[in-house]
Amino acid sequence: MKFFAAPMQGHTEGIFCRFHSDTYGPADFYSTPFIRVEKGEVRRRDLRVNDPQTVKGLNVIPQAIFRDITEWKLIAEAVAQLGFTTLDMNLGCPFPPQVKHGRGAALLRNPSLLKAVAEEMPSFPTLTFSIKMRLGVEQPDEWTAIIDTINSMPLTRVTVHPRVATQQYGGELHIGQFETLARELRHPIVYNGDIANPDDIDRIADRYPTLEGVMAGRGLLARPSLHAEWLEGRQWSREERIIKLLRLHRNLFEHYRSTLCGDAQILMKIKPFWEYLEPEIGHKPFKAIKKASSLPKYTTAVDSIS
Ligand SMILES: Cc1cc2nc3c(=O)[nH]c(=O)nc-3n(C[C@H](O)[C@H](O)[C@H](O)COP(=O)(O)O)c2cc1C
Structure with a gap:
């Protein structure tokens, strides 16, 4: 069971990953906040905070948020040029301005774009790809309309946050839907949602032993020693x-x-x-x-x- 630090806009930029790792030992993977295209260009700031020198030696996963194949290609090119070997794709951002413009969770309703992305993937032979998703925009069973497309894509993993976009970051976790989705997914799966302490990780690991890993966002910021304590098998004072x-x-x-x-x-x-x-x-x-x-x-x- 691997530990993934979640991408958190404004928090988990490269420098946070560096100092977090120096202080507590490295997480297995650090996912950095989404990179976006603005006015036809990849935002320079998003690239600066993903400086490869800063995160040297760490397993860092940059992430793209995009609404069409042009944006996706621009970000994939920029990430490959920086020397990263993997790119995560955001199918979960719930913020209405992003969703309204077809990005983030809106991609759960856009299988044709995902198919176009899959066709373009071989143009980036140095990159592997993954997805981070929610269950739906409004309904927790919306994933059923996109699961075949996701299964047909060459992905290293799919991370699932079992909420819908309209819930933002609160309310019920749809565990039943997560379990059904997990049974149908043909890629390695990472669980993400409301992990606050080392016992939560053990609980998820016991319940879903075939997961590739667990991912924590707010829980890691609230308790940056979370994964170090879990690895040690002891809660720190x-x-x-x-x-x-x-x-x-x-x-x-x-x-x-x-x-x-x-x-x-x-x-x-x-x-x-x-x-x-x-x-x-x-x-x-x-x-x-x-x-x-x-x-x-x-x-x-x-x-x-x-
Ligand atoms: C302030 C904030 C910023 C976030 N930024 C991103 C992001 O850039 N990319 C992404 O995929 N998810 C982002 N998320 C979602 C988290 O990665 C994670 O999926 C969510 O917080 C649920 O996990 P948690 O309960 O462990 O926090 C963000 C969440 C918050 C609260």
Whole structure:
């Protein structure tokens, strides 16, 4: 059972993967946030945060979000040029502006585009491909209309988040539908959804022993030691977790302080990393970090974590 760090826009860019791995040991795979095309070009920023030097030695999976074959090809070309050997395809993003324009979860309703993608795959012989999907846009059985197409594609794996797009990131996990889908999929499967602690990983591994792996997003940001604890077979004390957490965040902070200009820019980049950490660090430091309007205030807030 492998451990996959989920792609999280604004969080799990290359630099996070690097420092996470340095602090806790590497996840088996790190999936980085989706790369998109804007005004006919791959967003440069999306490529910059996928710098291959930063993630050297790690198994990093870049991801494409696209609405047509032109966008897909532009992203596949850019990713291959950077030297990556794999590309994940986003069939799950639930944000209405993306879905409305035919990207993310909307691809669950577009088998002809997936067929066109499969036909173009041999033009990128250095890349392998995977899919990250939801069960549907509105209904949890919508996957049934696309399963044959997905099975006919040459994919290394399919990651499934068993919700529909209209649920965003909350509400019921449709486990029955996940199990039916898992029985029908002919590719290795990774389960993704609401994994918060090492016991959750064990529970999924016991229940679905044939999975290739589990993927955690918010759970890993809320508890970055999640997979290290799971590998050790022991839950760390809060003190152990806090020591490493502060090291991870100090490294991220120092990185942004040396690469960005001005308090506002640095704070805008570093604050989101605390978003899921209120239960771990407590309400007071969490609020102080959120409110910090200068670097001294930010460091004082972080120093108040005990
Ligand atoms: C803020 C945020 C950003 C996300 N960015 C991406 C992304 O770029 N690509 C993607 O496939 N999923 C993205 N996701 C979805 C996560 O990868 C994951 O599927 C989802 O959070 C459910 O897993 P979890 O319960 O472990 O968090 C994002 C989710 C959140 C909350």
